[in-house]
Amino acid sequence: MTFVEKLQALRQLMLVQKVDAYIITASDPHISEYVPAHYKAIPFACGFTGSAGTLVITQDFAGLWTDSRYFTQAEAQLSGTGYELVKLKVPHTPEYINWLIEVLPKNAKVGFNYGLITVALALELQDSLAQREITIADVDFIDTIWSDRVALPEGNAFLIDEEAAGLSISAKINQVRDALKVSKAAYHFISSLDDIAWLFNLRGNDVDYNPVTLSFALISPEEVKLFIDKQKLSQVDINTLNQQGVSLYPYAKVADALKKLPKAPKVFIDPKRTCFGLFKCLPADSTIISGINPSTHLKSLKNNTEINHIRRAMLHDGIALTRFFKWMEDHLGKEKITEWSAAEKLATFRAGQASFVGLSFTTIAGYNANAALPHYSVTAESDQEILGDGLFLVDSGGQYRYGTTDITRVMPIGNCSSTQANDYTLVLKGLIEGSKLIFPEGTKGYQIDSICRKPLWEHAINFGHGTGHGIGFFLNVHEGPQNISPANVDIAFKPGMVTSIEPGVYRPGEHGVRIENLVLCIPFGDSGFGNFLTFETLTLCFIDTTIVNKTLLEADQISWLNQYNQQVFDRLESHLSTEEAAWLKVKCRPI
Incomplete structure (x- = not known):
């Protein structure tokens, strides 16, 4: 079936079941950012492959609501499908709700799969649409027309030992139970795969790039239940659990377990990370206690064991990146190198490192205009040879048995314009300002975000994505609860949090610049005016200085840059060949 034929088939099912609008979300029952192939309904329906978007279909209109990261990509992928791009004004908001209220008549019916939408969003839809006497219904038309749908993954799962995790499973469960006592909840249902992975020291390969396995968890006063297909685990791991x-x-028995909870249970759930379908399985007389999963908070505070392992991962990642950029410099102009082949070559350098498991996300390798797409993904059609003059942006990361990495660097190719040099320098200034920040305890991500953006704002430049996200320990490359963005997220930074800092500048059709490091929040000390915190930069890869416009940098920013590059050289030198170390020394020389 073509995309147009699929749309026609969906509309026919809507007519038969008297559904006036059908919503398709980019999610799974665990509300994951990255989903198994079985749940990739939006690419199936319309061809859009971005990680964030929502389809809304009526008999008269079909649209994809997504944010500025994907505007160019969506316009290209939706061409000829019958769907139109609807540009979100505010990222991560369901602006289509107001549109539905405007276009649907009273007593209309809006359908969606309750198992693929959050409790929070479903209730918002239900309450908002009720103003127009519009009802919601649990329907799954996608499954009806997806004849060759991929089955659920059945990959093996495994436990990481206490020596690697820093805490035993039982110790982590006790920490969660202590948090439940504070909230006065007797039961806690967990759907999010990374929370479950952290809590049970459990890893798997059911989702691309994220080392997680399909599972649910239910903590009760008497028992801790892990819902997972046993054949995924070894008998040794089963015994350990x-x-x-x-x-x-x-x-598959999780819904039954929720339905069988005793009378009037007090249940803690995260409404943004629990699907509406399983929420509806809870007894009608349940007292729901809503909040961020306790494990999400606990997981974000890396213990000393995890931190030491993460530093090791950064070391090996730095070795791989050094070898990659040296290879690029040595071979450019001598053989054909494209965005695709460069990304593949980087993957081979990472694969040569100890305990490498796989990539932590699809490598973004964009040259010139392609780099202006913040979430660019190279395809056979878009693949561009890296030749001539310009900027080559590489945003990549690895999964190691002892940590997760995420880094962005920009490599100047040939001669660069003054605009490119200025953009590069301003982005670097934003990174430096965030990295060397000293801030009082209680500071939130949106406050740090404005400091990182200030060097760009001073030149009337801005970017449409967040400045930073939390990152897991051999887990998801994006995790909460903290972030650095304009959004008013009421989460204070605390020692032990690992977060990216990644400002950018994107000029459509021309070039893109983003420089990203991972930083660890650490204590700075009590100054007499309260406790202060700061960041330790964890990433170990040189920052290219050949196109830096030094006149745009202040003395302390130049000092930070020189010290950082010197630290990179000092940490990596003994792990490199003589030739590699000599090359890196030149890259790290002070400006």
């Missing part, structure tokens, strides 16, 4: 107080149940 049992010894740590964990009972195993089939993955």
Whole structure:
């Protein structure tokens, strides 16, 4: 079926079941950012492959609501499909709700799969649409027309030992139970795969790039239930889980377990990370206690064992990146190198490092105009040879058994314009300002965000994505609860949080610049005016200085840059060949 034929088939099903609008979300029952192929309904329906978007279909209109990161990509991928791009004004907001209220008549019906939408969003839809006497219904038309749908993944899962994780499973469960006592909840249902992975020291390969496995968890006063297909685990791991107080149940039995909770249970859920379908399985007389999963907070505070492992991962990632950029410099102009082949070559350098598991996300390798797309993904059609003059942006990361990495660097190619040099320098200034920040305890991400953007704002430049996100320990490359963005997220930074800092400048059709490091929040000390915090930069890869416009940098920013590059050289030198070390020394020389 073509995309147009699929749209026609969906509309026919809507007519039969008297559904006036059908919503398709980019999610799974675990509300994951990256989903198994079985749940990639939006690419199936319309061809759009971005990680954020919502389809809304009526008999008269079909649209994809997405944010500025994907405008150019969406316009290209939606061409000829019957869908139109609807540009979100505010990222990550359901602006289509107001549109539905405007276009649908009273007593209309809006359908969506309750198992693929958050509790928070479903209730917002239900309450907002009720103003127009519009009802919601649980329907799944996608499954009806997806004849060759991929089955759910059945990959093996495994436990990481306490020596790697820093805490036993039972210790983590006790921490969560302590948090539940504070909230006066007796039960806690967990859907989010990274929370479950952290809590049970469990890893898997059911989702591309994220080392997680399909599972649910239910903590009760008497028992800890892990819903996972047993065949995924070795008998040794099953025994370990049992010894740590964990009972195993089939993955498909989770709904039954929720329905069988005792009368009037007090249940803690995260409404943004729990699907509406399973929420509806809870007893009608449940007292719902809503909040961010306790494990999300606990997971964000890396313990000393995790931090030491992460530093090791950064070291090996730095070695791989050094070898990659040296290879690029040595071979450019001597052989054909494209965005695709460069990304593949970088992957081979990472794969040569100890305990490498895989990439932590699809490598963004964009040259000149392609780099102006913040979430560019190279395809056979878009693949461009890296030749001539310009800027080559590489945003990449690796999953190691001892950590997760995420880094962006920009490599100047040939001669660069003054605009490119200025953009590069201003982005670098933003990174430096965030990295060397000293801030009082209680500071939130949106406050740090404005400091990182200030060097760009001073030149009337801005960018449409957040400045930073949390990152997991051999887990998801994006995690919360903290972030650095304009959004008013009421989460204070605390020691132990690992977060990216990644400002950018994007000039459509011309070039893009983003420079990204990962930083660890650490104590700075009590100054007499309260406790202060700062950041330790974890990433170990030189920052190219050949196109820096030094006149745009202040003395302390130049000092930070020189010290950082010297630290990179000092940490990596002994792990490189003589030739590699000599090359890196030149790259790290002070300006």
